[in-house]
Amino acid sequence: MTDDTFEIAGRKFSSRLIIGTGKYKDYAENAAAAEASGAEIVTVAVRRVNLTDRDKPMLVDYVSPEKYTYLPNTAGCFTAEDAIRTLRLAREAGGWDLVKLEVLSDQKTLYPDMAETLRAAELLIKEGFQVMVYCTDDPVYARKLEEAGCCAIMPLGAPIGSGLGIQNPVNIRLIVEQAKVPVLVDAGVGTASDAAIAMELGCDGVLLNTAIAEAKDPIRMARAMKHAVIAGREAYLAGRMGRKKYADPSSPLAGLI
Numbered sequence: 001m002t003d004d005t006f007e008i009a010g011r012k013f014s015s016r017l018i019i020g021t022g023k024y025k026d027y028a029e030n031a032a033a034a035e036a037s038g039a040e041i042v043t044v045a046v047r048r049v050n051l052t053d054r055d056k057p058m059l060v061d062y063v064s065p066e067k068y069t070y071l072p073n074t075a076g077c078f079t080a081e082d083a084i085r086t087l088r089l090a091r092e093a094g095g096w097d098l099v100k101l102e103v104l105s106d107q108k109t110l111y112p113d114m115a116e117t118l119r120a121a122e123l124l125i126k127e128g129f130q131v132m133v134y135c136t137d138d139p140v141y142a143r144k145l146e147e148a149g150c151c152a153i154m155p156l157g158a159p160i161g162s163g164l165g166i167q168n169p170v171n172i173r174l175i176v177e178q179a180k181v182p183v184l185v186d187a188g189v190g191t192a193s194d195a196a197i198a199m200e201l202g203c204d205g206v207l208l209n210t211a212i213a214e215a216k217d218p219i220r221m222a223r224a225m226k227h228a229v230i231a232g233r234e235a236y237l238a239g240r241m242g243r244k245k246y247a248d249p250s251s252p253l254a255g256l257i
C-alpha cells in the first residue's frame with residue numbers, strides 16, 4: 001500500500017481505526033484488543049475510567065499513553081456544562097486537548113443533543129481544545145460544527161452500542177462530500193462489513209467500541225476491524241465499478257469456437 005496517512009488537527013496517523021476503552025472484561029483484554037486492532041488512538045470516557053486513583057487498576061498501566069494517543073470523551077454528559085467540566089478535568093489530568101465531544105439527549109437513544117453539542121463545541125474551541133465531535137448524521141449540523149471549528153466530524157452510524165450498522169448511508173455520503181475536515185463514522189458499527197461500508201462511503205476513519213468489546217472473541221474482532229477499515233479504504237480509493245442493470249459476461253463473447 002502507498003502511504004495513506006491522514007491528519008487530525010495537524011497530527012498524522014496511519015491507522016484509520018479509533019477504538020474505545022469500555023465494556024471489556026478487564027484492562028488487559030482492552031490492551032490486547034488495541035494491539036490487535038492496529039489503532040493509534042483510543043478514546044477514554046473520562047467520567048468512567050480511572051485516570052487518577054493510583055490505588056485502583058489504571059488504564060494507563062495497560063494501554064500506554066506513550067504508545068497511543070488518548071482521546072478523552074464526554075460519555076455520560078447531557079449538558080454543555082457537564083461536557084466542558086469533564087474535558088477541563090481531562091486536560092488537567094493528562095494535558096490532553098485533542099478531545100471527543102459528545103453531549104447526549106436521553107438515556108434511551110443516547111442520541112446527541114445537537115443544539116447543546118454545538119454550544120459546547122463553540123465554548124471548548126474558545127478555550128483552546130481541538131474538538132472531534134460526535135453528532136447525528138445531519139449534514140446541516142455537520143456543516144455548522146465544522147464552521148464552528150471542530151477538527152473532525154463524527155456522525156453516528158446507528159445508536160451507540162446497538163451494532164445496527166450504518167442506517168443512513170446517503171447522509172453519511174453528503175457529510176463526507178461537503179466536509180473539509182476528516183469525517184469518521186462513530187457508533188453503531190456491529191461487525192467488520194459495517195466498518196468497510198463506512199470507508200467505502202469515503203469516510204476518513206471509523207470509531208467503534210462495542211463491536212469489539214462484546215464480540216465472542218474480542219481480539220479476533222479487533223483484527224477483523226483493522227482489516228475491514230483497510231479494505232474499505234482501498235476499495236474507496238480504487239473506485240467502485242458501475243452498477244449495471246443486466247449481466248455482462250466476464251470473458252468476451254466474440255470469436256467463440
Ligand SMILES: CC(=O)[C@@H](O)[C@H](O)COP(=O)(O)O
Nearest residue numbers: 020160161187188208209210
Ligand atoms: C467509545 C465511545 O466513544 C462510544 O460512545 C462510541 O460512540 C462508540 O459506540 P459503539 O460502542 O456503538 O461503537
